[in-house]
Amino acid sequence: MLSLLNFFKWFRYICRAFLYLITVITDVRRAGKISKGTQFHTISKTIINDEHSIQEVKEENEKHPYRSLSDFEEKCPPGGEDSVVFYTTSLRGIRKTFDDCRNIRFLLDGFKILVRERDVSMDMEFREELWKIWGGRVIPPKLFIKGRYIGGAAEVFRLQEQGKLKKLLEGIPSNCMCTDCGNVRFLVCSNCNGSRKVFAEKEGDELCMKCLDCNENGLVKCPV
Ligand SMILES: [Zn+2]
Ligand SMILES: [Zn+2]
Numbered sequence: 001m002l003s004l005l006n007f008f009k010w011f012r013y014i015c016r017a018f019l020y021l022i023t024v025i026t027d028v029r030r031a032g033k034i035s036k037g038t039q040f041h042t043i044s045k046t047i048i049n050d051e052h053s054i055q056e057v058k059e060e061n062e063k064h065p066y067r068s069l070s071d072f073e074e075k076c077p078p079g080g081e082d083s084v085v086f087y088t089t090s091l092r093g094i095r096k097t098f099d100d101c102r103n104i105r106f107l108l109d110g111f112k113i114l115v116r117e118r119d120v121s122m123d124m125e126f127r128e129e130l131w132k133i134w135g136g137r138v139i140p141p142k143l144f145i146k147g148r149y150i151g152g153a154a155e156v157f158r159l160q161e162q163g164k165l166k167k168l169l170e171g172i173p174s175n176c177m178c179t180d181c182g183n184v185r186f187l188v189c190s191n192c193n194g195s196r197k198v199f200a201e202k203e204g205d206e207l208c209m210k211c212l213d214c215n216e217n218g219l220v221k222c223p224v
Contacts, residue, residue, distance in 0.1 A: 069148050069168055076147030077118075077133050084108070084115045084172055085144040087130045091121040094139075100153035101141045107160060113172040122186055123215045145169065181222035189214030 077085040086108060088101040108115050120127035120140055131137055143150040145168050150156060159165040181187050188194040192211035196218045200207045214220050 067164075069146055072145075072148035072150060074147060075133055075144065075149040077144050078129060079116065080144050081147050083146070084113060084169065085118060086115050087118050087120060087126065087140045087142040087144075089121045089140045090119055097139055097141075104141045104143065104153060104156055107156070107165075111166070111169055111172075112175050113169055114175045117183075117185055119185070122217060122219060123221070125215065145172075178222060178224050180224050185222050186219040187222055189218050189220050192218060194218035 077087075079085070086104065088105060089097060090101075092098045105117070118126040118129070120130060130140070130142060134142075141153055141156075143152075143156050150159070150168065156165065159168065175183075177183055178185075189196075189211060191213040192198050194214070194217075196211050196214060196216075198209050198211045200209060211218070
């Protein structure tokens with residue numbers, strides 16, 4: 001049984017290597033026929049993606065020939081008609097999700113544009129909002145530009161590799177630091193100081209009540 005599994009494992013490797021070799025040969029041949037610029041392009045494509053073969057990357061390109069925003073599915077988060085909305089999480093629960101969110105945020109930061117970041121771990125309302133747009137349970141990261149759903153980590157990084165992300169972000173205003181929250185988008189509730197409890201006096205007794213101003217984490221959304 002074990003040797004059979006081993007055989008399949010090696011068989012897969014050999015097939016992959018063979019396929020890779022064929023695609024490289026075809027590409028080098030084609031590049032030779034066309035200009036030097038194209039040759040460089042083909043080679044750079046091979047380097048970009050070591051997880052997938054050139055063939056796979058090409059098929060992906062054909063499958064997703066995105067040129068403009070109208071090629072993307074219309075899904076508009078509240079207030080996202082003319083802006084970038086990015087659903088993210090700062091919970092480290094699932095390593096991959098956390099890393100994906102951090103990497104996209106880092107990528108978006110590089111464009112120095114205004115991003116409406118909605119951290120689902122900071123506010124349940126954001127999570128419900130995302131599920132509502134999605135029509136079911138889904139986890140971040142999810143990126144929306146001007147009311148169109150762009151994708152999760154894989155799609156966003158593919159678009160960046162293809163040099164298409166910058167074009168999709170055209171016309172988005174540049175970012176500036178919020179003086180109230182430092183772009184954290186949340187402030188500690190001033191009613192309860194983040195404790196989620198408020199005290200009231202009733203007929204000489206001190207009552208402890210739930211604060212109605214803030215969310216489950218004792219935070220309020222930055223009004224700016
Ligand atoms: Zn703010
Ligand atoms: Zn509060």
